[in-house]
Amino acid sequence: MREQLLAAEKVKAIEWRDGALHLLDQRVLPLEEVWHAYTTAAEVAEAIRAMVVRGAPAIGISAAYGLVLGARARLAAGGDWKAALEEDFQVLADSRPTAVNLFWALNRMRERLERLKVEEDPLLALEAEALGIHQSDREANLTMAQLGVELIRKHQGNLQNLLTHCNTGALATGGFGTALGVIRAAHLDGLVERVYADETRPWLQGSRLTAWELANEGVPVSLNADSAAAHLMKTKGITWVIVGADRITANGDVANKIGTYQLAVNAMHHGVRFMVVAPSSTIDMALESGDDIPIEERDGRELLEVGGRPVAAGVAAVNPVFDVTPADLIDFIVTEKGVVERPDAAKMAQLMCRKRLH
């Protein structure tokens, strides 16, 4: 199946080419496919903050390449380049607060920096580390897709109606996708009757990105208002809600796009299985519970305007863009290290001791 999945990789959002980071501008999809080239760490940090690139793994991968760009500039400037590079670490770390993959990737780059041998070319070493982070995410996507499909097949062998939230596909990762990777693989395996995609207000990752990815591949997809999800669980025979994650804590709580928590509550009420799909770079064992996860609040204009046109007048807006789903509402967490059923602290600790399956 792995070869079949690799062959199905079509869309990509990130490309390291000719010493520059090329990002597909996700702010203008699906109407325009526009790529931008970035050559400094600060530019990459701004691209992450402004959501040119978004999605937990994609943010981490982009930050790793951003650090390579920073190292190249600091080396060229001469002097204590490693001390100067701290500024690039910081500007990238400050770009968005919730997706732990960003900090995981920057830590990987810092560890590589600290392991540098005198005889090594620092730029080649850091570039290889960033490329490794990128490739490792692609591989993790494929493993998780296989594990997720096995779960769906194990619990029901026939055609399934699935619901997903936000975008967790090729646009959010280094390759095949996390939750959307499982959904793609389930479609390839003949298990999908229809995918219901939450539009995912206010940034519309579902309508602009997920529907675009799935429609491009002939996956039967219906876009729905976020507020319709519970009704669809009740009336459309939905058997799985499959979502991604931005940070999973040591007890199995999951931070993900705003609206995920209410999906989990409704899934529990309707007997719909709830699957979270995320690489282990999304797991933050340093945080005991989801209460400790920093939740990003973005500009209220993302709510007060649609397409730059006001949809409200004279009101304040509160715009948290993530929420936390408690572990006891989650049936499965699928990672490249394996699957945790009914997650809890002991099971998460056991998972993190495992090696990757591929």
Ligand SMILES: CSC[C@H]1O[C@H](OP(=O)(O)O)[C@H](O)[C@@H]1O
């Ligand atoms: C593959 S996980 C993607 C994850 O990131 C999204 O957030 P954003 O679009 O704001 O970066 C959302 O939470 C997805 O589940």
